[in-house]
Amino acid sequence: MRSDRAPLGLKIAAGAGLAFMHLPIVLIFVYAFTTEDKSYQWPPPGLTLKWFGVTWNRPDVWEALSLSLRVAAISTAIALVLGTLCAAAVSRTKFFGREAISLMVILPIALPGIITGISLRSAFNLADIPFSFWTIVLGHATFCVVVVYNNAVARFRRTSGSLVEASMDLGADGFQTFRHVILPNIATALLAGGMLAFALSFDEVIVTTFTAGQQQTLPIWMLEELVRPRERPVTNVVAMMVALVTLLPILGAYYLTRGTDTVAGQGK
Amino acid sequence: MNTAAVRFKGVSRHYGSVRAVDEVDLSIAEGEFFAMLGPSGSGKTTCLRLIAGFDQPTAGEITIFGEDTRGVPPYKRHVNTVFQDYALFPHMNVLDNVAYGLMIAGMPKAERHKRAEGALELVALPGFGGRKPSELSGGQRQRVALARALINEPRVLLLDEPLGALDLKLREQMQQELKDLQRKLGITFIFVTHDQGEALSMADRVAVFNDGKIVQIGKPEDVYYRPEVPFVADFVGSSNVLPPHVVEKIAGKWTHASVRPEAVSLVDAGLGVDGLHATVHSTAFLGTATRVSLDLDGFSMVALLPKGTRIPETGEQVHVKWSPEDLHLMDTA
Structure with a gap:
C-alpha cells in the first residue's frame, strides 16, 4: 500500500479533466455508427455499419487520403534531409550567426500557421508559382523540418563529438563515418522526428488552405464536408480512421525516444 | 640519425x-x-x-x-x-x-x-x-x-x-x-x-x-x-625558484636559480649560522615528510622536512640552508 495516495477530490478532478478532453472524441466515434445522417442527434436513433461501406465507395475520400499521404511522405523526406544537415551544422561547428540560424529554423513552428500560410501564399504569387501539389509540400516542409531538427539536434548534443574523430582516426572517410557511426547513433531520433513530422503534416489545415490550389487534403476535405451536409457520418468514419492512423506514429515516436537520456559515447 | x-x-x-x-x-x-x-x-x-x-x-x-x-x-x-x-x-x-x-x-x-x-x-x-x-x-x-x-x-x-x-x-x-x-x-x-x-x-x-x-x-x-x-x-618539480637578486648574493650571477624542496634545511635563527632569513608561514604534515612554507624577503620558498627533524612553529624565525651543489642556476635560459 502506498502511503502517498492522492486525495479523492484530486482524483475526481483529474478524471473529469481527462474526460473533458477525450469524451468528445468518443462522440465522434459513436456518430460514425448512427443511422441518422442529416443532423447529429443524441442519443443516436440506431446503430449501423453501413457508413463504412459508403465511405469505401466514395472516390473523393480516396483522392484526399492519397494526396494527404503523398504530401506527408514527401514533406517528411525533405525534412529528414534538411533537418539532419541543419542539426549537424548547428551542434557540431561554431560559426558566425549560429544562434540566429537555430532560432530561424525553429520559428515556423512558433509562428501562427496563418502567418506562415499568408506569407507563403503571397511569396508564391509574387514569384508566379502556380499552386500545386508541390506548394502544399513546401508549406508543410517548413514546420516538418523543425520537428526533425529538434529531435536530431538533441541527439547530436548528447553524442560525443570525439566519436566522429575516432572513426576518422581509424581510417573511415566522411561517408563511412556517417554510415557506421553517425547514422546508427541518431537513427531512433530521426525515426521519432520523422513520425511526428508525418503526423503533423497529415492533419494540417491552416497552412494547407493557403498553399493548396484545387486539391483537397484529407483535413480540408473533412472541413468542407461539415458545412455541406451530405451523408454526414462518412466524415465521422474518416475522422475515426485518421485518429487511429495518426496515433500509431506518435506512440511509436514516444517509445523510440524513451530511455535515451544517457550521453552516447561518453567514457565517464 | x-x-x-x-x-x-x-x-x-x-x-x-x-x-x-x-x-x-x-x-x-x-x-x-x-x-x-x-x-x-x-x-x-x-x-x-x-x-x-x-x-x-x-x-x-x-x-x-x-x-x-x-x-x-x-x-x-x-x-x-x-x-x-x-x-x-x-x-x-x-x-x-x-x-x-x-x-x-x-x-x-x-x-x-x-x-x-x-x-x-x-x-x-x-x-x-x-x-x-x-x-x-x-x-x-x-x-x-x-x-x-x-x-x-x-x-x-x-x-x-x-x-x-x-x-x-x-x-x-x-x-x-x-x-x-x-x-x-x-x-x-x-x-x-x-x-x-x-x-x-x-x-x-x-x-x-x-x-x-x-x-x-x-x-x-x-x-x-x-x-x-x-x-x-x-610546474614540473614544484621547485623553489630564487629571484636573480638573491642568486647574485649567493652565487655572484644575475640569474634565476632553483632549489628542490627536499634539499632545503632549516636552522634556528638564534644559532648564528649563515643563511637566508625566513619566517615560517605554515606547515603541513604529509605522512613521510612535513612541508614548511616560508616567507623570505619578497619571495617564498617551500622546504620538505623528513620525519625526525624538528618542525618549526608558524611565525618562527629561521635560517634557510642547502648544499651548494643543490643550487641549480638557470643561466642557460
Missing part, C-alpha cells in the same frame, strides 16, 4: 588572436616514448590534434616519417589516437569497436574478429568482446580504446590524457602497463598529460609546454633537476 617519426618545423596554430601553438620545433624519434607536459591551455593537446590531422597548422610543417602531412586527412595518416573520453562507439559491442579499423579497411568478418580477440588479449581483456562499452568500468574502456587504436598497427600512437579519468591506484597500474606495452611493440608513443609525475615516470623524453611554446625538452631527470626556466622548475 634515422628519419624522425614526427617532426615539427616552426609549427603554429592560431585561433584568431589566440596563439594555441606558437612556432614549435620538435623532433620525436622512432620508438620513443614522448610526453607532452603542460597546464591546460598550453597547446599540448592542439599539437596532438595537429599530428592526428583533426586540425591544420596555420604555419609551419609537420612531417610523419619524412612525409609532409599538409592536406592529408586523418583517415590517411598512419597514426592512431586514444581519446581522453575513449570515444568508444556506444552502438557496437567491444569486439566490433576494436575491429572497426579493420572493418573499414574491408577485412572479412571472421578474420577481423579473430584479430580483435588477439588485440583484446594484448590489453588483458580476453573474452570481453560481447559486451557493450556501457557495461565496462573506466579502466576497461581505456583498454578497449587502446586495443582499438593498436589494431591498425599505427607507426605512432597518440594518447590524449588517457589516464585522466581513472582513480589513483588504477592510474599507477596503467602507467606501468602502457610502458611495458610500448617496449613490447616498439612503436612511438606520444603522450599528452598535465600530470608531471606521469610524464616523468613514463617518458623517455618530456617536452614542457607553456603558452603555446615548448619551454624545455629533455630527459625526465634533466627537466626535473635542471630546469632551464622558472616555469619548468615550478
Whole structure:
C-alpha cells in the first residue's frame, strides 16, 4: 500500500479533466455508427455499419487520403534531409550567426500557421508559382523540418563529438563515418522526428488552405464536408480512421525516444 | 640519425588572436616514448590534434616519417589516437569497436574478429568482446580504446590524457602497463598529460609546454633537476625558484636559480649560522615528510622536512640552508 495516495477530490478532478478532453472524441466515434445522417442527434436513433461501406465507395475520400499521404511522405523526406544537415551544422561547428540560424529554423513552428500560410501564399504569387501539389509540400516542409531538427539536434548534443574523430582516426572517410557511426547513433531520433513530422503534416489545415490550389487534403476535405451536409457520418468514419492512423506514429515516436537520456559515447 | 617519426618545423596554430601553438620545433624519434607536459591551455593537446590531422597548422610543417602531412586527412595518416573520453562507439559491442579499423579497411568478418580477440588479449581483456562499452568500468574502456587504436598497427600512437579519468591506484597500474606495452611493440608513443609525475615516470623524453611554446625538452631527470626556466622548475618539480637578486648574493650571477624542496634545511635563527632569513608561514604534515612554507624577503620558498627533524612553529624565525651543489642556476635560459 502506498502511503502517498492522492486525495479523492484530486482524483475526481483529474478524471473529469481527462474526460473533458477525450469524451468528445468518443462522440465522434459513436456518430460514425448512427443511422441518422442529416443532423447529429443524441442519443443516436440506431446503430449501423453501413457508413463504412459508403465511405469505401466514395472516390473523393480516396483522392484526399492519397494526396494527404503523398504530401506527408514527401514533406517528411525533405525534412529528414534538411533537418539532419541543419542539426549537424548547428551542434557540431561554431560559426558566425549560429544562434540566429537555430532560432530561424525553429520559428515556423512558433509562428501562427496563418502567418506562415499568408506569407507563403503571397511569396508564391509574387514569384508566379502556380499552386500545386508541390506548394502544399513546401508549406508543410517548413514546420516538418523543425520537428526533425529538434529531435536530431538533441541527439547530436548528447553524442560525443570525439566519436566522429575516432572513426576518422581509424581510417573511415566522411561517408563511412556517417554510415557506421553517425547514422546508427541518431537513427531512433530521426525515426521519432520523422513520425511526428508525418503526423503533423497529415492533419494540417491552416497552412494547407493557403498553399493548396484545387486539391483537397484529407483535413480540408473533412472541413468542407461539415458545412455541406451530405451523408454526414462518412466524415465521422474518416475522422475515426485518421485518429487511429495518426496515433500509431506518435506512440511509436514516444517509445523510440524513451530511455535515451544517457550521453552516447561518453567514457565517464 | 634515422628519419624522425614526427617532426615539427616552426609549427603554429592560431585561433584568431589566440596563439594555441606558437612556432614549435620538435623532433620525436622512432620508438620513443614522448610526453607532452603542460597546464591546460598550453597547446599540448592542439599539437596532438595537429599530428592526428583533426586540425591544420596555420604555419609551419609537420612531417610523419619524412612525409609532409599538409592536406592529408586523418583517415590517411598512419597514426592512431586514444581519446581522453575513449570515444568508444556506444552502438557496437567491444569486439566490433576494436575491429572497426579493420572493418573499414574491408577485412572479412571472421578474420577481423579473430584479430580483435588477439588485440583484446594484448590489453588483458580476453573474452570481453560481447559486451557493450556501457557495461565496462573506466579502466576497461581505456583498454578497449587502446586495443582499438593498436589494431591498425599505427607507426605512432597518440594518447590524449588517457589516464585522466581513472582513480589513483588504477592510474599507477596503467602507467606501468602502457610502458611495458610500448617496449613490447616498439612503436612511438606520444603522450599528452598535465600530470608531471606521469610524464616523468613514463617518458623517455618530456617536452614542457607553456603558452603555446615548448619551454624545455629533455630527459625526465634533466627537466626535473635542471630546469632551464622558472616555469619548468615550478610546474614540473614544484621547485623553489630564487629571484636573480638573491642568486647574485649567493652565487655572484644575475640569474634565476632553483632549489628542490627536499634539499632545503632549516636552522634556528638564534644559532648564528649563515643563511637566508625566513619566517615560517605554515606547515603541513604529509605522512613521510612535513612541508614548511616560508616567507623570505619578497619571495617564498617551500622546504620538505623528513620525519625526525624538528618542525618549526608558524611565525618562527629561521635560517634557510642547502648544499651548494643543490643550487641549480638557470643561466642557460
